[in-house]
Amino acid sequence: MAAAPALKHWRTTLERVEKFVSPLYFTDCNLRGRLFGASCPVAVLSSFLTPERLPYQEAVQRDFRPAQVGDSFGPTWWTCWFRVELTIPEAWVGQEVHLCWESDGEGLVWRDGEPVQGLTKEGEKTSYVLTDRLGERDPRRFKRFSCLSFPSSRDYSLTLYVEVACNGLLGAGKGSMIAAPDPEKMFQLSRAELAVFHRDVHMLLVDLELLLGIAKGLGKDNQRSFQALYTANQMVNVCDPAQPETFPVAQALASRFFGQHGGESQHTIHATGHCHIDTAWLWPFKETVRKCARSWVTALQLMERNPEFIFACSQAQQLEWVKSRYPGLYSRLQEFACRGQFVPVGGTWVEMDGNLPSGEAMVRQFLQGQNFFLQEFGKMCSEFWLPDTFGYSAQLPQIMHGCGIRRFLSQKLSWNLVNSFPHHTFFWEGLDGSRVLVHFPPGDSYGMQGSVEEVLKTVANNRDKGRANHSAFLFGFGDGGGGPTQTMLDRLKRLSNTDGLPRVQLSSPRQLFSALESDSEQLCTWVGELFLELHNGTYTTHAQIKKGNRECERILHDVELLSSLALARSAQFLYPAAQLQHLWRLLLLNQFHDVVTGSCIQMVAEEAMCHYEDIRSHGNTLLSAAAAALCAGEPGPEGLLIVNTLPWKRTEVMALPKPGGAHSLALVTVPSMGYAPVPPPTSLQPLLPQQPVFVVQETDGSVTLDNGIIRVKLDPTGRLTSLVLVASGREAIAEGAVGNQFVLFDDVPLYWDAWDVMDYHLETRKPVLGQAGTLAVGTEGGLRGSAWFLLQISPNSRLSQEVVLDVGCPYVRFHTEVHWHEAHKFLKVEFPARVRSSQATYEIQFGHLQRPTHYNTSWDWARFEVWAHRWMDLSEHGFGLALLNDCKYGASVRGSILSLSLLRAPKAPDATADTGRHEFTYALMPHKAPSPAPATSWSAFSVSSPAVLLETVKQAESSPQRRSLVLRLYEAHGSHVDCWLHLSLPVQEAILCDLLERPDPAGHLTLQDSRLKLTFSPFQVLSLLLVLQPPPH
């Protein structure tokens, strides 16, 4: 062979190699054109269509009709089952033979009644390996998945089934990925044939593509990139695609290059197979079940072929689905988990949203998840895994700690629109000071393909160079499932140790984090929430889902509390543990990061609403049963008892049912976590140490409500012109301004419609102006005073609101009903406060945090729309204004204006999102102290400090004789506190435990006169196991 010329033109050399591997150009003579050899059609192809997602056994009984390549099938969400009868030509003995299958939609191959592989064009899975070498029994143990055993050595016939779902990996959006699904979409089968596969050609293609990637990625300043390019060029010189005997020389050239190792200081990339499957998003929950099967069976097949391949899988719910729908596949998953190749991670029931779920709901994600992983896979997860959530609560580090986890993997902050997050590997310190080790894969993705470009990006993009020399690299198609391919694995294996590139090792998350931990001295610490500077519309979109979430969290809290008290009081009462687990799992499912956030299609939103309906109806039944058992034999004078499930004594005006469906108002007092009879009607009149509510309407139409605690003035259109804390005479509304001002914004994001509200929406603010004279007095005073008004928001949308003030109540409530028919508008309500502070306070899980009220830095103004739970507060020394809500999450405070986000109107992926009727309540409370403190009178349980809240009372998951309760308390003011917990239940033993209810060996508490001494640090969450005495007989 002639010596290569010394001079090579960079571009022509590069493009020469590109053409040699191109699937588009010169395939008649290039290497790519030789990937497949001889081919032949399948013997018989038949199919049937069904709108249902049938089990295999049922599907194969159906009537299959003749089908052919080119056939269309559909519409969207239907399923087409194909029967593929095939006979491999005997002439192909000794060859690797594939079933080549290309169709729209997501396919799953079934053989002998078991799923064996996914087939999805978008996921680069278009062939199923029928045999590695026709005619030879495969000696390897993985016969079932990758190599056929035929009936006889000469008969190469076989019947397979291919179940094709009529949806793509990412649903069926009309015209764009996140557009609402096109219900009429049709799908096509474009290829179904047998073909000989040339594995040697494939391996050469992998090598050449990697060399091209190195040449391009390292660029012309780098010596190694020229070595890569010239190696590739020389391979093209020596390789004749038509003569396979020339391939080994080319292979040897590649092996020489890739075998030149790097030095000791090389960065190490830990490549873990992954397949992010959104539990519901652009497709319904039920399709996710099949996505799991398609994706995971493909991963198993890769594990068999590549014993070093490790695959990380999160979300217990998805495993639970596969367990019940695909038991054969599930037991194989368990086998591979024992081998350490299938690695459950995350520890949660689903990958939940990191902002909106309550603290208790977050605990339950782990409680349900970790117990599932322990039971099914023999151990709990040691890494929390949440790559795709729209922000992370400052309480997550403490919750992780309490659930046996010290490591966290995510990457979503790489989506920040304004500020680039400064770390990829760091310690994260939560609200209470708990620290966890966090890693964001520096490639900023959980769906890598194994390309050189990504490998180089992982090193170059790492923000902790010099501090951390290990990175995660998650490869595999994700979001809609799919997962890794053999080609990705071939690439990564080739890059194990090559000079000029980082070292690549197929690794588990555990190995990655161990490496990071062992060299973590120089890592930096980030304190507080990990706020995502994008997707801030998800705090508001799909208001009904948000309302369902808040309401169902409350219902389950109440059922658990009353059932626990009933259990302690009654020997006959059975704690509804199984029903509660079922209902909790439904709630946790809806907290998935594309459901509670409202970023899902209409079909999913409807399913989510059904889940809430189940929780409401079953929850209320359980509530009645528990209340009945608790209060047995103690009816009030009218047969009514009032139960208080909050941990403080409440005196409030209630609407009590009267015969005939009417209601009457009564002032009732109920002790904390207890009950009281309805006071007899006669006692209603001299109710008052308190002043009754006075309601006065002026001639100009304005109305004043006054209960002696606060005085509220509404202008004739319903806006708040004054709110005075009567005792001090202090005005809460900013001078010259009005509160309860509805404002409408144009809300057109850049792309992610349901997700994003952009900073520029603030420039489009338009106050909704009411018509004078619409304000009318509702309830005329006494126990309750109210005024109501109507407001036309736009030609299509209107609002009615009743402003209510009760006797003895420190806040004014705004009961609101909206008929909302808008497109790309955002409705908020504003309260300009006569308060000056650079920080506002927002309730989060088990506590609260401050965020700035100014836009000093880019980090400040990027938080123009934030989230909060039940309240937000703006306080200066000695006075403040709190804004409370019953089902909202979006909020902001800019300057002195408190703003609550009410309704959005995005059109994708659900064109109907938020259209229709809404009901919600918010309340406004001026106060003297820096933050509102609950009263401290208790019954079943009481705590001596107002800083400590008793959040949860439930039966322990593992409860001998069903006589153990778990109590969860947290410090809510941000202070160090010693306090006494008074118990009036018959407790014989009390032990501190973690959030998974595992007792702390040193956590035995001494009961002193039915009291326990507890010590809290700021925002600390404590859980107690209480063993009750045997029941009374």
Ligand SMILES: [Zn+2]
């Ligand atoms: Zn996701």
